[in-house]
Amino acid sequence: MRIRTLAPFALALTIACGGAETEEAAMTEETTEAMDDAPAMSDAEAAMTEITDYYETHFNMGHGSMVGGRYSEDGLLWSASGAMVYGSEAVGAALQARIDAEASQLAIHPGETMGFGDQIVSRGHYVLTGTVDGAEVRNSGYYIAVAENVDGEWSLKGVVSNYDTPDQSMSAGQMMEMPEGMGGDLIQASGDYFATHYNMGHASMVANTFTENTVAMMPGERAREGRVAVEEGLQAMFDAGVTFSGISGWSAHELDEGHVxxxxxxxxxGPDGAAAGHFAGLYSRGEDGGLMLHWLLMGAHASGM
Structure with a gap:
C-alpha cells in the first residue's frame, strides 16, 4: 500500500518539480532578454559613475585629500558660493576644511553624461548636509563636471555648482576677482547676444539660442527643461526687473567639431542693486555653425565674494 501510495506521490512531485523548473527557466529567459534589451552603460557613463561614487564615498568618510586627488593638477572647483579653488591639493584642502567645519555629508544624484573621446561632460544634482553650532544645515543645487582621460586615468578637470534653494537669486552677491583665463573668446559672442537681447526684453530670441532639449540650471530654482520653459524663466526674471550688466567668457575649449x-x-x-555670479555651459553648434546652449548652469555669488 505504501508503495502504491508513494508511486503517485513521486510522480506528482516529479511533475511539479519539472513544471517549476520549466517556469523558472522561462522566467530566467525573460529576465535575460529584458537585460539584453536594456541600454548598456556607455564608457563615458561608466567612467563618470566611478568618479562620482568615489567622490561621494570618500567625502563622506572625511577623506578630503583623496577626493582632491581625483582632480587633475590644474583642476578647478567653482563652488556654489562663488569661491574658486585650483589644483588637486588646494581642492582637497578646501574640501577637508568644509568637512571638518560642518561634519558634512554629500549625496550626489547624477543626471546626463556625454562623452567626447578622452573628455566627459556630466550634469547632476547634489545635497550637502551638516551641522553648524549644533544646528543642522542643508544646501542643495546642480553641478556640471568635466573629466579628462590622461594615460588611462580619468581625472576631474573642473566642477562648477550652484544652489537651488529659494534664498539664492540672480542678485545675491558681488563680483569677485578673476584670475587670467584661456579661450573665453570662444563663447563671448554667445554671452553678448544673450545679454543684449535679454535686456531688450527679447526672451524668445534668447531662448532660441538654446537647444530644443536644453536644461537650464538657474540659481534659486529647480532646473528648467526645454526651450519653452527657459523662455518662461527668462521672461519672469526680466519682468522682476533684473537686467544683465555683462556676461564674460573666462575659459572655454572645443570638445569636438560640434561641441564646446x-x-x-x-x-x-536689479531691485536689490548690482550683483554677480558665475556660469558654466555646454554648447552645441547649430546648422549655421553658431553656438547653442545645451546645458546652462548659473550660480549667484554669496555677498562679500
Missing amino acids: VGIGTYGTE
Whole structure:
C-alpha cells in the first residue's frame, strides 16, 4: 500500500518539480532578454559613475585629500558660493576644511553624461548636509563636471555648482576677482547676444539660442527643461526687473567639431542693486555653425565674494 501510495506521490512531485523548473527557466529567459534589451552603460557613463561614487564615498568618510586627488593638477572647483579653488591639493584642502567645519555629508544624484573621446561632460544634482553650532544645515543645487582621460586615468578637470534653494537669486552677491583665463573668446559672442537681447526684453530670441532639449540650471530654482520653459524663466526674471550688466567668457575649449564647454562670470542690476555670479555651459553648434546652449548652469555669488 505504501508503495502504491508513494508511486503517485513521486510522480506528482516529479511533475511539479519539472513544471517549476520549466517556469523558472522561462522566467530566467525573460529576465535575460529584458537585460539584453536594456541600454548598456556607455564608457563615458561608466567612467563618470566611478568618479562620482568615489567622490561621494570618500567625502563622506572625511577623506578630503583623496577626493582632491581625483582632480587633475590644474583642476578647478567653482563652488556654489562663488569661491574658486585650483589644483588637486588646494581642492582637497578646501574640501577637508568644509568637512571638518560642518561634519558634512554629500549625496550626489547624477543626471546626463556625454562623452567626447578622452573628455566627459556630466550634469547632476547634489545635497550637502551638516551641522553648524549644533544646528543642522542643508544646501542643495546642480553641478556640471568635466573629466579628462590622461594615460588611462580619468581625472576631474573642473566642477562648477550652484544652489537651488529659494534664498539664492540672480542678485545675491558681488563680483569677485578673476584670475587670467584661456579661450573665453570662444563663447563671448554667445554671452553678448544673450545679454543684449535679454535686456531688450527679447526672451524668445534668447531662448532660441538654446537647444530644443536644453536644461537650464538657474540659481534659486529647480532646473528648467526645454526651450519653452527657459523662455518662461527668462521672461519672469526680466519682468522682476533684473537686467544683465555683462556676461564674460573666462575659459572655454572645443570638445569636438560640434561641441564646446566654457565657464565665465556675469553681472546683474536689479531691485536689490548690482550683483554677480558665475556660469558654466555646454554648447552645441547649430546648422549655421553658431553656438547653442545645451546645458546652462548659473550660480549667484554669496555677498562679500
